[in-house]
Amino acid sequence: MVEEKRVVKTTLGARLTHWSHTICWFTLLFTGLVMFSGWFEWLKPVFGGANGANFLHRLFAVIFGAVPLFGLLYKPESFFGWMKEAARWGSNEIKFMMMFPFDLIGLKVNMPPQDRVNAGQKFNSFFFPTVCFFIGVSGVIMWFAESFPLWLVSIAYPVHDLCWILGTMQLMFHAYLGSLHPGSGESFWAMFGDGTVRASWAKHHHTNWYNETYGEDE
């Protein structure tokens, strides 16, 4: 088989951040569940008891917060570039979002051409950082509860819980859509590998971006 032309979709920095976030999110999720519900009693010994879980939760929380902060300070243009990219909304994006539920259950729809990141991914580009921001702020308040007024502390608890639940929901969808959903394999292996995708796939799924970056012609 002839090697097909490949194009870069995700940079090394983006991939590293992606995976450090994934590891942090899951560690934080499971160490946090120990404090959330009695259903997860059995998890306690895994982390060395509730105190061990709390310690890990704080440790990974620091990494989880430090990585994007570092990225923001080190390469602000990359963050703002991402936000600018995600803020590009037009009729194609709105159409995509409206047709997405049909695509999800497997009905045939003709999706409008998409940029490097599609409308759903653009939505997540705002949704997920917002959720993380509130998780971080409420987390700091909970960590240093005695230094904050009680009313603020009592708001921090439901906010923290609400946000990790929303974030985990989004993550489930993201994990499924990015792997086992038909047509996602290419992006999936790009994230695990060197960040490149087949040119024909890129052209089909992210037409606008492909055309802008690599030209209309092959």
Next chain:
Amino acid sequence: MAKTKGYLVDTTKCIGCRGCVVACKQWNQLPAEQTRFKGTYQTVPDLTGNTLTIISFHEYEEEGQIQWYFAKRQCMHCLDPACLKVCPQKAISITDTGAVVRDNDKCVGCQYCAAACPFHIPRYNRETDKETKCSLCTERTAEGELPACVKACITGALQYGDRDELLALAKKRVSDIIGKYPKANVYGETQAGGTNILYVLADEPSKYGFEENPKVGTVIHAWQDIIKPYFPWLIALTGAVSVFSFFSTRFLGVGKEAHEGESLDG
């Protein structure tokens, strides 16, 4: 209702000597804390991780005279304690005499109880990384002894016993003094669902720094009764939708047509 025990604080008999505060420190072996003079006679400004009870001083000028209101502060030992409800470690329990106690080994210092308590009682101790609060001297009362603070009280302002009896006593006391103190009332009978620590107050609760009607905050309720039990199911729902989509997309065959045969191994 099961018989519970507590004590009555008769503020009309309290002279603000703070013998109870010292006795509590001594019995619980808690270190004294440096405080600063802030222009009030209330030497200990607030409960802390090392101070389980204080006497709060409230000074008012009434009819050209200085009036003092003293009120002992400590855990109220609620009949339906909010702190117990929110504790994720089940570290807080109710003893068979109704005292609300915290198990130091189970407590992880998360401070959820502090945010939930309608009386703002539990305090965090940084050194031990635990929350602290009055235990109603359970170790003493189990041996038939009085709580240390009650024992230390020289004026009889503190009285330990069955809640029903203390409540009757408190009501009688209020009716006795109502002529002299027209706003006298019993505090703790109904507040926050009733508490085992009862007060005879000579005036409105607010004069003593008490809330008229202390309640567990709405956000705490929303958190405990709505978000915690129901919202996690949304995660299960997204999982179910994903599984459904996995099969329906393949069943409907769109994967092949619309995506030019790309798949995981594509």
